[in-house]
Amino acid sequence: MTTTGDRTSPPAATHSIPTATVQRLPEYLRALHALGDTDGDTISSEALAAVTGVSSAMLRKDLSYLGAAGVRGVGYEVSLLTNRISTTLGLTRYYRVALIGMGHLGQALARYPGFASRGFHIAAIFDASPDLIGSRHGNHIVRDISELSGAVGEEDINIGVIATPETAAQQVADLLIDAGITSILNFAPCVLTVPQSVVVRKVDLAVELQLLSFHEHHKALQRSERDQQL
Known part of the structure; x- marks a missing residue:
C-alpha cells in the first residue's frame, strides 16, 4: 500500500526487532506526538533524526524493521508512522x-x-x-x-x-x-x-546523575588540556 508520505509493508515479527531499536522507538514516538501539534503532515528522516539525537541512517534502519519506508523528497506521514510505532510498542491497548x-x-x-x-x-x-x-x-x-x-x-x-x-x-x-x-x-x-x-x-x-558527572568531569579535563596548550 502506498500513501502520500509513507510506504508501508508488513513489519518484522516483534521478536526479530533488535533491542536497541525497541529502546529508541519511544523517543521517536515522543517526537512524533510533539509534531502532531504542528501543521506538518510529513517529516523527513533527517528532521526526525535531528530531534531524537540519532543519525538519519540509523533512524531509517530502525523504521525499516517496522515496515515503514519514507518517500524520497517527501518523508514519512506523521500519523501513519505514529500508528505503526504505537502498534509495535503495544500502545494501542490500555x-x-x-x-x-x-x-x-x-x-x-x-x-x-x-x-x-x-x-x-x-x-x-x-x-x-x-x-x-x-x-x-x-x-x-x-x-x-x-x-x-x-x-x-x-x-x-x-x-x-x-x-x-x-x-x-x-x-x-x-x-x-x-x-x-x-x-x-x-x-x-x-x-x-x-x-x-x-x-x-x-x-x-542516582546512576543517571553519575553518568552526567562523568561527562562533566571529562569536559572539564578537555578544557584544562586545551588551556594548557595555549
Whole structure:
C-alpha cells in the first residue's frame, strides 16, 4: 500500500526487532506526538533524526524493521508512522498499573499526567506504612501492601511500578510476580532477582546523575588540556 508520505509493508515479527531499536522507538514516538501539534503532515528522516539525537541512517534502519519506508523528497506521514510505532510498542491497548511505595517519589509518580496520556492508568496504589495506608492521593486511597495479590486480579492490573526503598523492593517484586505480574518498572536503587519470564526496567536517578558527572568531569579535563596548550 502506498500513501502520500509513507510506504508501508508488513513489519518484522516483534521478536526479530533488535533491542536497541525497541529502546529508541519511544523517543521517536515522543517526537512524533510533539509534531502532531504542528501543521506538518510529513517529516523527513533527517528532521526526525535531528530531534531524537540519532543519525538519519540509523533512524531509517530502525523504521525499516517496522515496515515503514519514507518517500524520497517527501518523508514519512506523521500519523501513519505514529500508528505503526504505537502498534509495535503495544500502545494501542490500555494498561492498568499498580504503584507500590507512596513516599515522595511515589506521590510524584501518582500525580504524573504523562501515564494516562500514553495509555497507562494507575489502578491502585499501595504502601506498608500505617501512616500512609488510608490516605488519599488524587482519586486513590493508599491500600495496604497485603492487599496487592488480590487487587492484581480484581483491578485487572498488568504492570507493577516499584517506588519503595531498596530494602523492600525485592519483597514487593516477589509479591507482584506471585500475583501474576510479568512486567515491572523499578525505581528502587537495586537489582531485582526475577524469573526469565519477567521483564524489569530499572530507573536509577542516582546512576543517571553519575553518568552526567562523568561527562562533566571529562569536559572539564578537555578544557584544562586545551588551556594548557595555549
